[in-house]
Amino acid sequence: MKPSLSSTALLASALALGAASAHAAGTLTVCTENSPDGFDIAQYESAVTNDAAGRTLYDQLLAFKRGTTEVVPGLAEKWEVSPDGMTYTFSLRRGVKFHTTAWFKPTRDLNADDVIWSVNRINDKKHPAYAAARNGYVYWEGMGMSSLIKSVTKVDPYTVRFTLTRPETPFLADMAMEPLGSVFSAEYGEQLQKSGKLEQLNTQPIGSGPFVFKSYQKDAIIRYTANTAYWGGAPKVDNLIFAITHDPNVRVQRLKAGECLVGTNMKPETVSTFDNDPNVRILRNSPLLTAYIAPNMKHKFLSDKRFREALALAFDKKTYVASVYGGNATPAVSFMPPSMWGYEKGLADRHDVEKAKQLVKASGYDGTELALFTRIGGAIDGKRAAELMQSDWARIGVNVRVQMMEWGELLKRAGRGDHDITFVSWASDNGDPDNFLTPNLSCASVAGGSNKSQWCHKPFEALLAAGRLEKDPKKRADIYIKAQRMIYDEVAAIPTVYPVNMTALNKRVEGFVPSPFSHSDFRSVSLK
Template sequence: MKKKIIALLLASAMALSMAACGSKAPASSASGTGSAAAGQKAAAPDQDLVIGFNLDISTLDPHQVADTLSMSVQSTMYEPLVTFDENQKIVPALAESWKAESDNLTYTFKLRKGVKFHDGTEFNAAAFKANYDRCMKDQKLRQYRTVSKWQSVETPDDYTVVVKLKEPNCAFINKMTMFEIVSPKALAQGTAYLAKNPDGTGAYQFKERVEGDHVTVTPFAGYWNGKPAVNSITFKAVPEDGARVAMLQTGEADYIYPMPSTQAPTVDGKKDIKVVTSPSAIMRYVTLNTNLPQLKDKRVRQAMNYAIDKKAYIKTIFNGYASEVHSCYPSTVQYYSEQTPYDFNLEKAKSLMKEAGYENGFELTIWGDNTTNEMKGMQFVEQQLAQIGIKVKVTPMEPNTLSSMISVEPD
């Protein structure tokens, strides 16, 4: 069994969601649920949409996914019972309706009828129960953390699911937007099969994956919520910023994300390219492993926060296309509440380090993706923390490698 790294955050900045697209391509990436993808009104001129991302996906298993990109790709093929709309309101997906009992422990979902998995089998209550059972039996799956808080799942009929919680959880419905349903037929083939053969109910079905390069999906003819907008979507991994922009300029890509902030002003409006910015739920931060003895001390963690010049970070790394964070959560999510920020104060940081007995500092290692912007960000943190004696070793990794190292085996 794996153990979680106990962690706190070193807050930094919230990046604006900044993408670029050709004038005839969609202004969004079809990265929401299948129904959102199907509702797009615009399409690439050749009906084959190519999206350039800065990363490759980490997995095709929706019960194991943790990163935003993989979730976006999988959401073209898989669906949950409920989902978020563009206004962050929870709306029906595979469930037509739901209600919570007065005990705040029991939730009843009425499922949508006539929904098929890509393999042709029927979506029903038994399919939901099979997904729950799979996640409960395998503690290595990330969705185990969600279902382990449930007392039971009952299926009184083919289209009713009753979930009972161990204790009240105000985030339960929100968490259900992340619990995507896999065909029981595919589940029966095992984890290794599922990692390479997605089988959901989404608007698009899996065509191929070339690891490290791309994933391609095509429309599912039996989709319950209308015809998808394009004939195919290819999610292409292009880690180098310049290469990603070049793909857009030559027409090889219809859409890229993220748009390198340093190049945004020079390409916007050129050759039918439009750069689009909007408030984002993406935050940039450093996760602090408090299993390490020096990071157990609250004063050290506070010192590290005070030592980071967030305004300089925003200017240096994002060319101004970001804002400071004032909470552990982005301002775009439900129930956001602003907290007192750690304003840059180097003298206070040094004082706290001395008070904690670390006036001469110590050594740390920082892990991160090997993308252009992430490496720049880690180097910035390295330079900032050096001012209070903390020597940081920057260790960039392939995203899949990084994901596998976030949790560690017990000592």
């Protein structure tokens, strides 16, 4: 699809702005591949939105040590857990300032009221701000948080107590995640509520994070300035710009010209153009990430395990890795990646076209055309990927129609089960296996909209519940190994690859540390 005149003009404007500012002292310009879904991080689950909002604008109750999955203090300096694991008491950091902008001027520091407001507006359907989230709280529901949090109460102005309905071993890691643990300004929320403009939480964000939101032009540019009052120390750049550049070739041009100093989620087919470039290097890391095919198990034919197994057997992963990822990925077998603790390494890869044909026949498939959803843009060529699947499945007599759409539309439509098949990827947000399995394949995540397979299986639910209760790491790992075997046996999802994440960095960029969660954190980045 050719860009419209208006979008072309916006992109040209962004290019000009980037060229003017990339060489200005203290300005970091980042080429991103897509617009964020919004800036109210509690509503969304995509990596692009996490980069634009997440740790850029907000702080979380807890944090992760940079570049690791280790939980460390965040807005909470310390915490206590009751012996029964049902109560968590957090002591908040003092002196944390919310952002001052043209649309909001805080009159006080962050305190317990803000934590309580942030949780209740997501967890309490009667809260005035709950209905203002047009996209709902997919991640919160998908992680089963609404059934977990019984109450959040104020012990004193800087102490909050969470009371749970059940013990939850990964709870601390959950509270370090951007969509679950981010703290918003209650004062700002109440100001918007009084004016009837609560939806502005998503368009004019206020956080306490390292950067302050300034402006946004969809599909063109996001501007931030450094939060000089940041409790963790001011960022090392004065300004941060996200130059939204859908065309991967234009991103390459901008990086080569020095208009962008960082390129996130680089497309595999473009990275070789920097092989002999003295000014740009490619940073590769293997995040906690799995790409997979999600068959809608509520739909005819796909509800039959034999048919799903046929799709898995016919899919040629080696060709897929070479053609779609340019070799920058590893064929996947288990749903969890090898870098995740509790990974099941004993599963055998499966590729048998003749057996797939037999299973298709046995399933009673009648040639009905199936809708395969894929996204426009992203880190890979979605059209090419979908066409490879279409070709593989045509060999066993399965007819597939490729439907391309924007990422936000795909998430919404697949979340409510409009698709027959789609393919997505999942990066862990906290390093715990529960965060890989629960948001993608639990019963709660079907209702929440993040379970693209629409799979709700009681034996699997029992394993998830056992894993959340168990405290012993080895016993937890054994539980999650059983869960991965069950996914494999039931073909609840078809893992495709474990991708390599690639970031382009100009030689002027220092201090960038890749995240195991496939997010980008710019608070410690400086420029030579």
